[in-house]
Amino acid sequence: MSCFRIRPAEPQDCPEILRLIKYSVKTATIDETSNSNLFIRQELAAYENMPNAVKLTEKDLLEDGFGEHPFYHCLIAEVPKEGQTGSSCIVGYAMYYFTYDPWIGKLLYLEDFYVMEPYRGLGIGSEILKRLSQIAIKTNCSCMHFLVVIWNKPSIEYYVRRGALDLSTEEGWHLFRFDKENLLRMASGE
C-alpha cells in the first residue's frame, strides 16, 4: 500500500529541496543535450561542472523562499520512513511562483516538478498537479505555465494527456534568455 502526503514546504526542508533540485536538473540536462552532438554520457559523473549545474545553495533557498517577499513557493511529497514511526522522507517536490500577463492577469508558473524514480507511478505527480491547480484557481490565476524540453517525450505526453497546450509549437513562442554577462553589459548602457 502506498501512502504519501503533499504539504507546503517549510524552512527546514531546504536541504532536501536542494537534493531534489540537483536530481531534477541532472535529468533535464540529459534531455536538453541528448539531441546535441556535444553531449558525452561519461560526463554524467562530472555533471557538477556542466553549464547547467545548480548554483543554488541551501542558504539561497532559505532566504529566497522563506523571507518577507518569497521568490518561490514549494509543495513537498513525503512518504513514511520504513521502520521509523513518525519519521518521513521527501521524495518529490514542485516549485512554483506567480506571474502576470497584462491581458489576463495572474498566472501560476511551475518552475520545477520532480518525483524520485522509485516513487513514480503511485499517483504522487497527479496529486501534486491537483494541488497546484487548486492553488491556481484559489488565487484567481487564469492558467498554469511551464517549460518542457521538446525531446522529453514522456513529459510532453504526461502534460498533453492532462490537457496542456504547447504554445511554442501551436503559436510559435520562443523562450529567450539574457545571462548575467548580458545583464551587466545592458545595465552599463552599452
Next chain:
Amino acid sequence: MECIIRPAQSADCDHLMGMIREIAEYHKLLDEVKINSQVLRVDGFGGDPFYQCLVAELAREQENKQGHLMGYALFFFGYSVNTGRIVYLENLYVVSEFRGRGIGKKLMTEVAKVALARGCAELKFTVAEWNGRALAWYRQLGAQDKTEAGGWHCVELGGEALHRLAGDGR
C-alpha cells in the same frame, strides 16, 4: 526629446491599460484582453504586487506633453532551479510614433539594473517566431534563443484543464 524612465505609479494604470490594449488591437486580439485598468491597479499597487513596471515618459521640459507615456516594461521576479533569482520580462513596448530613438534600449537598461540590484542572474522572456524585428533586436543585445538551442517549449494548462485537474467536477 528627453525621455525619463521611472517606476510606474497607480495613476499610470489607465494609460498603461491603453498601451496594453493598443498591442492587442494591433494583433487583432482585443477580445482576448480580459482585465481592465482597475485590475491592473490592484494587482500592481495593492499590498502584494504581482508585477513591476517601468514607464518611459517625456521629460518635464516638454510642457505641452508633460506626463506623456511613450512606452513601458512590465516584468516580475521569478526563480530558476539553476541560478536562483531571475527577472521575467513580460512586455516591452514603445508607442510606434516614438520608436527608433533608443527608448526601448533605455527601458532594457533600467530593467537590467533592477534585475542586478535584486540579485538576479538571468532575464527571461518569450518572443513570437514571426516577430522578426523583435527577434533581431533581442539577438543583437545578446539574448539566446533557448527554444531553438535547447528545445525548451512553453506549455500552458488552461482554465478548463486546471479545473479538471483540481477535481472540481467541471
